[in-house]
Amino acid sequence: MVAHELIRFQAPALPSLRDIEPYFAEAERVRWFSNGGPCVTRLERECANALGLLHPGVAVNNATSGLMVALRACLGTPDGERRLVAVPSFTFIASVNAVVWAGFEPVFVDIDPDDWHISESSLARLHDLRGSLAGILLCSTFGTAPSAARRASLAAATCALGVPVVVDSAAGFGAVDEDGRPLGDQGDVEVFSFHATKPFAIGEGGLVTSRSDGVLDTVSELVNFGFDHTRSVTGHLGINGKMPELTAAVGLTVLDRFDEVLTRRRTAAAWLRDELEPAGIAFQAGSTGSTFQFVPIALPTPAARGLLLQKAQDARIEVRAYFDPPMHRLPALTTCRQVGDLAVTGSLAERIIGLPMANDISATSLERIRDLVLSAGTTAPRGTGRRPPREPAAAAGAPGSVPGIPQPRGAALTEGDPDRPGAAPAVTPRPAQ
Numbered sequence: 001m002v003a004h005e006l007i008r009f010q011a012p013a014l015p016s017l018r019d020i021e022p023y024f025a026e027a028e029r030v031r032w033f034s035n036g037g038p039c040v041t042r043l044e045r046e047c048a049n050a051l052g053l054l055h056p057g058v059a060v061n062n063a064t065s066g067l068m069v070a071l072r073a074c075l076g077t078p079d080g081e082r083r084l085v086a087v088p089s090f091t092f093i094a095s096v097n098a099v100v101w102a103g104f105e106p107v108f109v110d111i112d113p114d115d116w117h118i119s120e121s122s123l124a125r126l127h128d129l130r131g132s133l134a135g136i137l138l139c140s141t142f143g144t145a146p147s148a149a150r151r152a153s154l155a156a157a158t159c160a161l162g163v164p165v166v167v168d169s170a171a172g173f174g175a176v177d178e179d180g181r182p183l184g185d186q187g188d189v190e191v192f193s194f195h196a197t198k199p200f201a202i203g204e205g206g207l208v209t210s211r212s213d214g215v216l217d218t219v220s221e222l223v224n225f226g227f228d229h230t231r232s233v234t235g236h237l238g239i240n241g242k243m244p245e246l247t248a249a250v251g252l253t254v255l256d257r258f259d260e261v262l263t264r265r266r267t268a269a270a271w272l273r274d275e276l277e278p279a280g281i282a283f284q285a286g287s288t289g290s291t292f293q294f295v296p297i298a299l300p301t302p303a304a305r306g307l308l309l310q311k312a313q314d315a316r317i318e319v320r321a322y323f324d325p326p327m328h329r330l331p332a333l334t335t336c337r338q339v340g341d342l343a344v345t346g347s348l349a350e351r352i353i354g355l356p357m358a359n360d361i362s363a364t365s366l367e368r369i370r371d372l373v374l375s376a377g378t379t380a381p382r383g384t385g386r387r388p389p390r391e392p393a394a395a396a397g398a399p400g401s402v403p404g405i406p407q408p409r410g411a412a413l414t415e416g417d418p419d420r421p422g423a424a425p426a427v428t429p430r431p432a433q
């Protein structure tokens with residue numbers, strides 16, 4: 001029997017040094033390698049253009065420090081009773097790390113069963129805690145933009161609570177809603193991650209955006225130790241959260257081909273959706289314009305998810321159970337407050353699974369991923385004749401012809417990890433990114 005190549009959960013790709021060099025040359029020319037040199041300034045401007053924002057955001061060394069300073073910039077320093085920050089339990093640990101490291105205490109809220117963003121009903125229950133609520137950390141779950149309707153109702157719900165809103169859109173740089181509107185202007189301040197595993201991948205980095213010039217000025221000071229424009233620390237103490245010039249040069253190079261990256265990921269995810277939804281697999285509502293760091297799906301039952309995890313090992317396909325356990329079940333966070341029983345979070349966490357994605361994922365890999373999911377207890381096993389309703393098989397990308405996805409070049413095609421040839425896929429949930 002021929003062993004299948006390992007399909008990695010993510011196969012990050014950064015631009016070559018040759019492509020980065022022309023951008024970095026400007027920093028070399030002026031001998032300016034951090035503290036907002038030419039590459040960072042240009043990246044901030046070009047990212048604002050890409051997101052249609054009036055004010056350039058602030059480039060940071062990663063989204064976790066971006067979230068910490070964004071929280072401090074909008075909520076101030078934790079003071080007396082007002083220390084609670086509402087945050088979904090169904091998120092990556094970094095959202096909660098930032099809340100705690102900024103000096104606040106998380107209070108966990110539930111999510112909507114369809115789009116997996118914070119639910120308005122859970123927010124409404126925060127009125128009882130208003131005396132101690134300092135702010136809200138919304139999350140654009142899995143980098144997906146909330147629909148226009150949800151954005152409006154979340155804005156109304158948070159406005160009624162009268163506290164600042166920080167938005168963690170870590171994987172969402174480039175995500176658009178059903179009207180093609182990008183993220184970047186949600187809440188009082190929004191934060192993106194440019195980590196190597198994100199679709200906009202530059203190694204380590206991030207961007208803080210806001211509609212408010214004042215907030216951005218404060219963020220700029222806080223990521224630079226607290227120095228103001230006269231180079232004095234007259235206000236809050238900051239940290240060092242600056243992005244170096246070399247990293248920004250990588251970002252400028254990635255921007256050049258980012259449209260293509262998004263098209264490839266969306267095309268591959270759409271094909272999986274067409275293949276799997278008719279079999280009872282749930283995709284995140286409103287995610288067509290997402291960025292697809294990976295492809296999150298919800299199995300019908302926890303047992304089906306368990307079976308998939310088992311079978312993934314034999315199939316040599318890496319999958320990850322993001323976000324299981326949810327944050328309120330982590331040992332370090334079990335004493336934190338929560339709103340209600342977080343039933344939607346609990347149910348989804350037991351059924352969620354992230355399927356692999358990469359800029360250059362092959363048609364063969366997509367077929368293997370589809371077959372794995374269909375083999376794990378779905379309502380319509382293969383061979384029942386049910387086909388995706390929207391497009392004929394060939395147009396939707398029948399085996400070997402996934403639109404926009406490179407075709408395998410014979411048996412030489414591999415997505416194995418070059419550092420670990422033949423390594424067994426890790427299928428247990430682990431706190432990686």
Ligand SMILES: Cc1ncc(COP(=O)(O)O)c(C=O)c1O
Nearest residue numbers: 062063064092094170193195433
């Ligand atoms: C929801 C969320 N928030 C924050 C982060 C942290 O991003 P970074 O690695 O850039 O600090 C991540 C990273 O995966 C994330 O998924």
